[in-house]
Amino acid sequence: MIRRFSKAIRAMPSTLWFAFAIGLGFAVLHVLGARDMVSVVSGTPAPGVPFEIAAPIGLLYVMSWLALVVVAPILAIMALIQIATRRLVED
DSSP states (O other), X not given: OHXXXXXXXXXXXXXXXXXXXXXXXXHHHHHTTGGGGGGGGGTOOOTTSOHHHHHHHHHHHHHHHHXXXXXXXXXXXXXXXXXXXHHHHHO
């Protein structure tokens, strides 16, 4: 069973791995509290954090959120299409 699972993991398309990586990156930023620093993007200062630190972190959080919402689903759909076409070709 473990060999079958590891074979399935190795057979996953790289686009699906990129979608997982985007989700993981967003989750890490969210857990670390980067969401509070997004207010800097609109010009509101983050509480207790200098602008020089909050601005890049807030911008990174916004970019990762957009990637999670826009890019990751496209990559996942691409991976599903790749898997489906592989199975059709093999049969």
